[in-house]
Amino acid sequence: MQGFDAAKINEIIRKASEGSRFYQHKQQAQQKLDAKIKEMLHTAQQMSPQLLEKATKKMEAVALECEAGRDLSRTIVHVDMDMFYAAVEMRDQPNLKDVPMAVGGNSMLSTSNYIARKFGVRAGMPGFIARQLCPALVLVPPNFSKYKAVSRVVEQVFAIYDPNYAMMSLDEAYLDITDYMEANADAYQAKSEVDNETLAEAIVREMRLKIQEATQLTASAGIAANTRLAKVCSDLNKPNGQYYLPSDTRAIMDFINKLPIRKISGIGNVTEQQLKALGITLCGQIRPNYGLLRLLFSDCSLDYFVRISLGLGETDLSNYTSGEQKSISTETTFTGTSCKQKLMQMVSDLSIELHGDMKKKGLVGKLVTLKTKTVNFVLKTRSMALGEPTSDPEVMGKVARKLLIAEMEKCPVDEPLSLRLLGVRMSNLSEEASSGRAKQTTISKMFEKQTVSAGRESSSNYCLVTESVAREVQAFHD
DNA sequence: AAAAATCAGTAGC
DNA sequence: ATATGGCTACTGATTTTT
Ligand SMILES: Cc1cn([C@H]2C[C@H](O)[C@@H](COP(=O)(O)OP(=O)(O)OP(=O)(O)O)O2)c(=O)[nH]c1=O
Ligand SMILES: [Mg+2]
Numbered sequence: 001m002q003g004f005d006a007a008k009i010n011e012i013i014r015k016a017s018e019g020s021r022f023y024q025h026k027q028q029a030q031q032k033l034d035a036k037i038k039e040m041l042h043t044a045q046q047m048s049p050q051l052l053e054k055a056t057k058k059m060e061a062v063a064l065e066c067e068a069g070r071d072l073s074r075t076i077v078h079v080d081m082d083m084f085y086a087a088v089e090m091r092d093q094p095n096l097k098d099v100p101m102a103v104g105g106n107s108m109l110s111t112s113n114y115i116a117r118k119f120g121v122r123a124g125m126p127g128f129i130a131r132q133l134c135p136a137l138v139l140v141p142p143n144f145s146k147y148k149a150v151s152r153v154v155e156q157v158f159a160i161y162d163p164n165y166a167m168m169s170l171d172e173a174y175l176d177i178t179d180y181m182e183a184n185a186d187a188y189q190a191k192s193e194v195d196n197e198t199l200a201e202a203i204v205r206e207m208r209l210k211i212q213e214a215t216q217l218t219a220s221a222g223i224a225a226n227t228r229l230a231k232v233c234s235d236l237n238k239p240n241g242q243y244y245l246p247s248d249t250r251a252i253m254d255f256i257n258k259l260p261i262r263k264i265s266g267i268g269n270v271t272e273q274q275l276k277a278l279g280i281t282l283c284g285q286i287r288p289n290y291g292l293l294r295l296l297f298s299d300c301s302l303d304y305f306v307r308i309s310l311g312l313g314e315t316d317l318s319n320y321t322s323g324e325q326k327s328i329s330t331e332t333t334f335t336g337t338s339c340k341q342k343l344m345q346m347v348s349d350l351s352i353e354l355h356g357d358m359k360k361k362g363l364v365g366k367l368v369t370l371k372t373k374t375v376n377f378v379l380k381t382r383s384m385a386l387g388e389p390t391s392d393p394e395v396m397g398k399v400a401r402k403l404l405i406a407e408m409e410k411c412p413v414d415e416p417l418s419l420r421l422l423g424v425r426m427s428n429l430s431e432e433a434s435s436g437r438a439k440q441t442t443i444s445k446m447f448e449k450q451t452v453s454a455g456r457e458s459s460s461n462y463c464l465v466t467e468s469v470a471r472e473v474q475a476f477h478d
Numbered sequence: 479a480a481a482a483a484t485c486a487g488t489a490g491c
Numbered sequence: 492a493t494a495t496g497g498c499t500a501c502t503g504a505t506t507t508t509t
Binding site for chain 1: 493496497500501503
């Protein structure tokens with residue numbers, strides 16, 4: 001056995017990556033971020049104490065307002081299947097149960113089982129590096145339709161506890177079990193008393209058992225007053241476990257104060273580094289730095305940070321479920337080439353594939369976007385609006401090819417555009433007008449469309465709800 | 479000056 | 492021997508249009 005040691009794992013990964021174009025690009029990005037952080041610290045240093053104090057006061061006022069709106073009345077559950085894709089494969093091929101395995105291919109892994117994780121094999125890691133960490137690793141190609149089918153079975157269980165559950169991906173969902181708790185409190189009385197559990201815990205334990213009975217797969221869950229906290233909690237007793245965070249302000253503050261910021265959904269690698277430079281690694285360190293943050297980040301981000309520091313989050317799941325798809329795309333990675341003929345052909349093929357996906361969903365779009373990635377991993381997007389929405393592969397292909405030609409022509413002849421990825425995306429979507437169907441259908445569809453677009457125009461757009469969620473869920477800066 | 483369009487970047491699964 | 496995915500949604504800065 002080897003590879004259990006974190007230092008050794010990192011060493012192998014570094015050796016395997018070193019010198020590659022991927023690694024070079026990553027380092028370049030890191031340098032850029034370092035520069036940005038340095039500038040941030042510079043502006044931070046120049047701030048006068050008076051200015052800082054003023055900013056702090058302002059932020060505290062915002063915090064007070066947020067605190068006043070704290071809602072502890074809902075019981076939110078986040079359920080997350082354990083090593084989902086891998087677990088499905090292990091269930092269906094029992095010989096995989098006690099060996100290190102991962103789902104994915106030579107260039108990328110979707111996930112790995114817990115045996116493989118001991119070797120440092122993780123989601124997002126290329127298969128060829130994973131094999132170096134763990135030579136015995138078994139790679140299983142993904143079966144998306146199978147995972148989708150399993151996901152539907154799990155959904156049936158969710159529906160029992162909350163008909164308005166919000167599916168966030170194939171393997172995770174938020175549920176609001178408040179109503180279920182009220183309606184079924186008596187039925188769980190004996191159960192929860194025997195196990196010395198709260199009602200919510202007993203219900204969630206039963207739900208996880210039902211998932212296991214229905215799928216032979218285990219799930220983990222977090223129970224808390226809002227989605228942000230519930231999501232953190234579902235990770236704490238993984239796999240096949242659950243964590244209950246009582247819905248009182250003291251318990252929540254104790255919990256959040258010692259929580260690493262990186263555990264919060266929406267804080268990724270970049271934001272973590274930025275905050276770390278300011279001495280913030282725990283959520284509890286946000287509030288003492290309100291003033292500093294105010295002078296360095298956007299209003300949106302500030303709002304987000306304040307809410308994190310108070311342990312606040314979304315309590316209304318309808319904010320997740322409402323809303324249509326905004327874009328649809330297809331992309332492909334290949335061994336780098338600058339052959340114009342090949343690249344053009346690929347764009348045409350992608351457009352045909354995209355047409356198929358759009359047709360399945362009955363979507364048409366108005367904005368065509370071409371995505372390119374050079375052999376040095378530099379990403380670019382170029383877009384062009386159509387006169388009217390379509391999913392016609394010829395139209396989309398023609399526009400996408402035009403965008404590609406424009407990019408190729410910008411390159412000098414001695415250094416032609418050399419790509420490793422091409423993608424085509426359609427956005428500004430609407431529903432396809434049904435053709436050749438009964439009049440009834442056509443008319444009702446037209447009506448539907450009209451109301452939707454009227455809604456968009458009048459109320460500063462249909463995103464009002466969605467947008468407020470967005471500010472919650474995500475945080476970016478510059 | 480406001481609104482729309484465009485693009486890079488961050489993030490999550 | 493070489494080699495790092497595909498999809499969606501959002502923010503924020505900048506440019507262009509109205
Ligand atoms: C993180 C990640 C997940 N996935 C897929 C595969 C995962 O099985 C599925 C769910 O993601 P996760 O819930 O993040 O991971 P997991 O279920 O495999 O493992 P865990 O026990 O830690 O929850 O999404 C990707 O395809 N790419 C990724 O980068
Ligand atoms: Mg999972």
